[in-house]
Amino acid sequence: MPVAFTIRAKMTIDTVQITPGKINFGKLYEGTASRMPLMCENLSDLPQEILFYPLPKEISVELDLIPLKLLPKEKFQTNLIYRSTKIPGIDNRKDEGYLKCKIITGNIATKDLRLPYSCDIMKCPLEFSAMKIDIPVMQVDEMFNTTLMIKNTAYKTMIFEFFLPKFEVCGLKLTPMVERIKPEESVEINIEYQSFFKKISKHNNIKTITMIITKRIKISSSYASLNFAFFRCLYN
Numbered sequence: 487m488p489v490a491f492t493i494r495a496k497m498t499i500d501t502v503q504i505t506p507g508k509i510n511f512g513k514l515y516e517g518t519a520s521r522m523p524l525m526c527e528n529l530s531d532l533p534q535e536i537l538f539y540p541l542p543k544e545i546s547v548e549l550d551l552i553p554l555k556l557l558p559k560e561k562f563q564t565n566l567i568y569r570s571t572k573i574p575g576i577d578n579r580k581d582e583g584y585l586k587c588k589i590i591t592g593n594i595a596t597k598d599l600r601l602p603y604s605c606d607i608m609k610c611p612l613e614f615s616a617m618k619i620d621i622p623v624m625q626v627d628e629m630f631n632t633t634l635m636i637k638n639t640a641y642k643t644m645i646f647e648f649f650l651p652k653f654e655v656c657g658l659k660l661t662p663m664v665e666r667i668k669p670e671e672s673v674e675i676n677i678e679y680q681s682f683f684k685k686i687s688k689h690n691n692i693k694t695i696t697m698i699i700t701k702r703i704k705i706s707s708s709y710a711s712l713n714f715a716f717f718r719c720l721y722n
Contacts (some may be wrong), residue, residue, distance in 0.1 A: 490601070493526075496576045500591045501529040502529065502599075505525045509603040509634075510601070511605040515607075516610060518569075519568060521565050522567075524564050524565065527560070528545070528557065528560050530558060531559075532558060533556065533557050534555075536554040539586065541585070545603070547565075557597075578609065580607070582602070583603055584603070584626040586599070586603055588707045619634070630679045630680070630681070631676065633675050633677065637673075642671060660676070660678075662675070706716070
């Protein structure tokens with residue numbers, strides 16, 4: 487005989503909300519980087535996975551776990567890093583493209599998203615004789631000296647100022663700390679490092695040097711104490 491029964495089903499969506507929907511990395515100098523926060527929210531009642539692939543060569547995602555796994559209604563914030571590159575013969579350009587993202591809902595479904603991104607890349611008005619400073623292995627209390635040339639390639643006078651941590655902490659001295667550079671002129675910066683800092687740490691010590699330049703330009707330079715260095719610029 488027929489048996490009456492009721493079928494109940496709970497329906498859900500497979501939506502992952504990613505904000506911002508359009509990524510603008512802002513204005514960058516050649517060879518520098520910009521970091522943008524990216525919020526991912528799973529609006530579904532099912533767990534979902536997010537995979538950013540393939541990534542443009544200039545963009546990386548700060549993730550400890552790939553793919554990113556989100557529980558139902560879970561939010562997660564990560565960072566996108568855009569690293570600009572120098573193209574010979576081109577000073578100013580706009581880079582645009584799409585960040586491709588695959589959403590995986592268990593074994594049920596997948597879908598692809600495309601997030602537009604853009605970035606304005608400009609030539610830095612200051613040219614540095616070296617983008618990397620290598621300091622050799624030293625004995626405690628030894629001193630290392632080197633120089634760095636900075637040239638103003640802009641048509642306006644620039645004023646820069648270095649900001650260092652306390653000497654007792656970083657072991658670095660720069661001379662001059664403040665200087666005005668006229669167009670097409672250069673300034674020599676004397677850099678002195680004393681290795682006494684190794685007494686309190688056996689590891690390579692990273693020092694941060696911050697330089698502020700007028701004309702609405704801020705530049706930050708980071709140098710390592712032993713054998714590697716990094717340079718980046720931020721544009722206001």
